Amino acid sequence: MKHKLIGTKEFYRMVLAVTIPVVIQNGLTNFINLLDNIMVGRMGTEPMSGVAIVNQLFFVFNLLISGGVAGAGIFTAQYYGKGDMDGVRNTIRAKLWIVLAALVISFSAFLTLDTTLIGLYLNEDTASAAATLEYAKTYLYIMLIGLIPFAVSQCYASSLRETGETVLPMKASAVALLVNLVLDYVLIFGKLGLPAMGVAGAAIATVLARFAEMLILVITAHLRSQKYTFLQGLYHKITIPVKLIRIILIKGLPLMMNELLWAAGIATVSQCYSMRGLDVVAAQNIASTFNNLFSVIYFALGCSIAIVVGQKLGAGEIEEAKQENAQMIVFNLLIGVVSGIVLAISAPFLPLFYNTSETVRSMATQFLWIIAAATPFCTVVHCAYYSLRTGGKTGVAFLFDTGYTWLFMVPLAFFLGHFTTIDPVLMYLLVQGAAFIIIKTSLAFILLKKCNWATNIIN
Numbered sequence: 161m162k163h164k165l166i167g168t169k170e171f172y173r174m175v176l177a178v179t180i181p182v183v184i185q186n187g188l189t190n191f192i193n194l195l196d197n198i199m200v201g202r203m204g205t206e207p208m209s210g211v212a213i214v215n216q217l218f219f220v221f222n223l224l225i226s227g228g229v230a231g232a233g234i235f236t237a238q239y240y241g242k243g244d245m246d247g248v249r250n251t252i253r254a255k256l257w258i259v260l261a262a263l264v265i266s267f268s269a270f271l272t273l274d275t276t277l278i279g280l281y282l283n284e285d286t287a288s289a290a291a292t293l294e295y296a297k298t299y300l301y302i303m304l305i306g307l308i309p310f311a312v313s314q315c316y317a318s319s320l321r322e323t324g325e326t327v328l329p330m331k332a333s334a335v336a337l338l339v340n341l342v343l344d345y346v347l348i349f350g351k352l353g354l355p356a357m358g359v360a361g362a363a364i365a366t367v368l369a370r371f372a373e374m375l376i377l378v379i380t381a382h383l384r385s386q387k388y389t390f391l392q393g394l395y396h397k398i399t400i401p402v403k404l405i406r407i408i409l410i411k412g413l414p415l416m417m418n419e420l421l422w423a424a425g426i427a428t429v430s431q432c433y434s435m436r437g438l439d440v441v442a443a444q445n446i447a448s449t450f451n452n453l454f455s456v457i458y459f460a461l462g463c464s465i466a467i468v469v470g471q472k473l474g475a476g477e478i479e480e481a482k483q484e485n486a487q488m489i490v491f492n493l494l495i496g497v498v499s500g501i502v503l504a505i506s507a508p509f510l511p512l513f514y515n516t517s518e519t520v521r522s523m524a525t526q527f528l529w530i531i532a533a534a535t536p537f538c539t540v541v542h543c544a545y546y547s548l549r550t551g552g553k554t555g556v557a558f559l560f561d562t563g564y565t566w567l568f569m570v571p572l573a574f575f576l577g578h579f580t581t582i583d584p585v586l587m588y589l590l591v592q593g594a595a596f597i598i599i600k601t602s603l604a605f606i607l608l609k610k611c612n613w614a615t616n617i618i619n
Contacts, residue, residue: 166487166490171484171487172491174468175461175464175468175488175491178324178326178464178467178468179326179457179460179461179464181326181327181329181330182321182326182330182460182463182464183456183457183460184330184334185326185329185330185333185334186456186459186460187453187456188330188333188334188337191337191453194449194450194452194453195341195344196340196341196344196362196365196366197211197445197446197449198513198514199344199345199348199349199362200348200358200359200362201446201513201514201515201516202514202515203348203358203359203515204515204516205288205438205439205442205516205517205520206288206291206292206295206438207295207358207359208442208445208514208516209292209295209296209438209441209442209445210278210291210292210293210294210295210296210298210299210359211295211296211299211359211362212441212442212444212445213278213281213282213292213296213441214278214296214299214300214303215445216281216427216430217270217277217278217300217427218303218307219423219426219427220420220423220424220427221262221266221307222310222423223419223420223422223423224262224266224416224419224420224423225259225262225310225311225314226314226318226419227415227416227417227418227419227420228255228258228259228262228412228416228419229255229258229259229314229315229318229319230318230412230415230416230419230466230549231258231408231411231412231413231414231415231416231554232251232252232254232255232258232408232412233251233255233318233319233322233466234411234412234415234466234470234549234550234552234554235247235251235404235407235408235411235412236248236251236252236318236319236322236323237322237323237466237467237470237471237474237550238470238471238473238474239251239474240322240323240324240390240471240474241470241471241472241473241474241475242474242475245389245390245392247404248319248323248390249390249391249393249394250400250401250404251319251404251408252315252319252390252391252394253394253397253398253399253400254400254404254405254408255314255315255318255319256312256315257398257400258416259311259312259314259315260311262311263307263308263311266307267304267307270300270304271304274297274300274301275293275297278293278296278297278300279293280431280434281430281431281434281441282434282438283434283435283437284437284438288438289438292438295358295359298359298360298363299359299360299362299363302360302363302364302367303363303366303367305367306363306366306367306370306371309367309370309371309373309374310370310374312374312378313332313370313373313374313377316329316374316377316378316381317329317332317377319390320377320381320388321463321467322466322467322470323388323390324467324471325388326467328377328380328381329377331376332373332376332377332380333373335372335373335376336369336370336372336373336376337369339365339368339369339372340365340366340368340369343361343364343365343368343369344361344362344365346361346365347360347361347362347364347365348361348362348365349361411552411554412554413554414554414555414557414558415549415554415557415558417558417562418554418557418558418561418562421562421565421566422561422562422565425562425565425566425569425570426565428570428573428574429565429569429570429573429591430444431577432570432573432574432576432577432578433573433577433584433587433588435577435578436577436584436587439517439519439520439523440523440584442514442516442520442524443511443520443521443523443524443527443584444524444527444588446510446511446514446516446520446521446524446527447524447527447528447531450503450506450510450528451503451528451531454499454502454503454535455499455535455538457495457499458492458495458496458499458535458538458539458542459542461488461491461492461495461539461543462492462539462542462543462545462546463546464488465485465488465543465546465547465550466546466549466550468484468488469481469484469485469488469547469550469551469614470550472484473550473551473614473615478614478615481614482614485543485547485614488543489539489540489543489544489547489608492539492540492542492543493536493539493540495539496535496536496537496538496539496540497535497536499535500532500533500534500535500536501532503528503531503532503535504528504529504532504533506528507525507528507529507532508525510524510525510528511524511525523584523585526585526588527585527588530585530588530589530592530593531592533593533597534592534593534596534597537596537597537600537601538596540601540604540605541596541600541601541604543604544560544603544604544605544607544608545557545560545561545604547608547613548560548607548611548613550613551613551614551615552615553611553613553615556607556611556613560600560603560604560607564599564600564603568599568600569591569596572590572591573587573591576590576591
């Protein structure tokens with residue numbers, strides 16, 4: 161049993177070699193997002209809430225893109241493990257077509273339903289709500305431009321990671337995030353002789369940073385095509401074999417729909433919290449921002465399952481894949497325990513960075529304590545989800561993730577938010593904590609034990 165759950169030193173070195181660049185990349189991203197969030201938060205509750213609402217809406221788009229490229233990406237990892245570079249190229253072309261469709265749909269939705277979507281989170285007829293709406297619309301219109309480079313970057317970064325290259329995406333993100341940080345400071349507060357642009361400045365900085373990341377990734381990757389041979393001839397044709405389209409749709413569509421519907425479910429839950437007023441929106445924004453930062457390591461380890469285990473499955477080493485998967489889950493669980501403890505200790509001090517009311521700070525602290533208690537359980541759930549989708553069990557992953565969200569979380573949050581006057585902290589505890597720990601973690605253990613998830617899907 162110890163041999164199955166505890167890996168060798170060489171195994172952990174290999175896992176960390178894959179994981180650390182992803183940790184650094186995601187850590188930099190979330191740290192800069194934190195600084196960005198704090199800078200906007202220094203302007204007051206209304207600008208911070210407006211940006212938070214738009215980011216919640218874009219969260220759905222981001223997960224749609226992530227799900228789309230991940231659906232094709234499970235084939236990228238296995239084709240690469242098999243040594244089939246033409247197969248890898250076809251999966252990248254599939255990703256580009258998927259993100260193009262997602263961009264068309266998203267632009268149409270955000271431009272025609274802007275006020276309606278933002279208004280879902282504004283349940284007060286006050287001057288504060290009106291100001292928040294204007295800040296949100298300003299931020300939305302500028303950020304729409306940044307969806308294009310974000311989508312292209314996801315295609316390239318995911319493909320490089322799935323083939324074992326995690327350093328280049330990390331470097332591209334590091335440069336882009338440095339650009340974002342500097343421009344945030346200059347444009348939000350009006351430095352170097354420029355006018356203070358507030359939330360518009362924050363949006364412009366993010367868009368320019370995303371273009372920088374895209375250019376670094378695309379140009380550098382193609383200049384190194386002797387190393388990344390799967391990029392050679394990538395654009396010589398745009399068609400994809402019909403057989404591959406069919407299997408990507410069968411295996412990948414549930415994954416894409418899962419990410420979309422899960423994100424929509426989380427956005428719906430957030431809307432239910434907003435029924436308690438703008439203070440709850442602001443507090444939830446603070447809590448989720450710090451949660452993203454503290455979850456970087458265990459999130460990256462979960463993502464590494466797609467790389468390490470996916471390539472083993474593609475090479476036909478099924479038993480080795482199962483064993484390494486179990487070892488990575490145990491390792492990730494230990495990381496989750498440490499992260500939860502550190503977050504719980506830090507929770508009372510983190511909201512002090514924001515220029516907001518004491519009510520918002522107190523609520524954010526209590527949200528963070530709930531998140532800290534759930535963190536170890538989140539690691540198991542996260543690993544279970546990646547294990548299922550890496551082995552091609554995307555239909556089961558869909559039911560596990562989206563099914564839980566829409567059958568348990570959304571109805572519970574909707575009932576508590578719309579039909580009761582329950583305290584928002586208690587509501588958050590019931591929806592985000594208790595239900596998650598009891599129901600979804602139990603499902604994770606059952607599926608990992610009972611579901612034959614470890615399969616080779618390219619043969």
